[in-house]
Amino acid sequence: MTASVEFRALRRTYGRTVALDGLDLVVAPGELVALLGPSGCGKTTALRCVAGFERPDSGAVLVDGRDVTNVPANKRDAGMVFQSYSLFPNLDARDNVAFGLRVRKVPVAARRARADELLDLVGLPDHAGRYPHQLSGGQQQRVALARALALEPRVLLLDEPLSALDAKVRLALREEIRRLQLDLGITTVFVTHDQEEALSIADRVAVLRDGRLEQAGAPAEVYDRPATPFVAEFVGTMNHLAGRVSGDQVTVLGQLLPVDGPVPPDPSVDVLVRPEAVRVVPAGDGSAVVLAASFRGASVRLRIAVEGDEGGEVLADVPGHEAARLGPGARVTVRLVERPVLVAARTGPVPVPTADAV
16 A cells, blocks of 8 residues: 655755755655755755664654654655665675564565565566676666565655666666566655656656755646746756846847736846757857757757857757758857746856766
């Protein structure tokens, strides 16, 4: 039976460092929520508070409405998978999976049968007798996942379980985790700093900053309608374009667009626009020039210098079949998709997109 999880006004400090600062979040039964944010934002601390490895200074952790804040970790009915696998090197895969059942004094035959069932579930039916040093990183993490599921927990906690794996294995295993989570219907909290991972695997993404929740919503909502400039900047690549607000509209690159969200008091603002919302058209007399192009499979990312008082550098994603006419040195015109945009108070010169964004 699955369960809801609630973080209620959770606060946790370490000396002068505030890891959680009044975190409020509810995870529905059977839901997979990804806690996303930069290092030090509090996401792992929040997970450890649910697991019982950390005790908050104030606030509460509730599972199915029951306050478990002071309940010992081994009484919480939660399974946890760590980044470092944490397998016992002297036990084979079967015995690693069955370890919790052994602690609970489940009979040998029953726990071996359960371990074999779970190894089959995670795609390792022929690896029961292998020791951790005989398994790849991805296989070790599958064993760790099977071990976490062995006691049939109501809540599954995943602490950056894929970050130590190479890209191809990480992609395959995150799809496997999602399949298992849906098949079992288990409530899952998944901690990651990888935005692509969070957006691809979660029912909802909760973006944390300095121990507080900035936004929680479906992946498409968080990406397309970020609630704050921080979320807009952290989730995906974002252009900062010089703009000037008048009422509930902003002028940017010669266009007048509606503003989505609050308007800063100063009319000079940064307009936040994603590369896929930038349209590029070849034009011999265009007021912009392509500086660089980066192949990205189905699309090509262009770095473009826009001339004029409101100019600067802009990143644009264009379909691959259009890119042949848009190589470095090409003169172009740049337009933005006609839709509401997020604006932020100008804190200095308009940031130039970083080199790794191209």
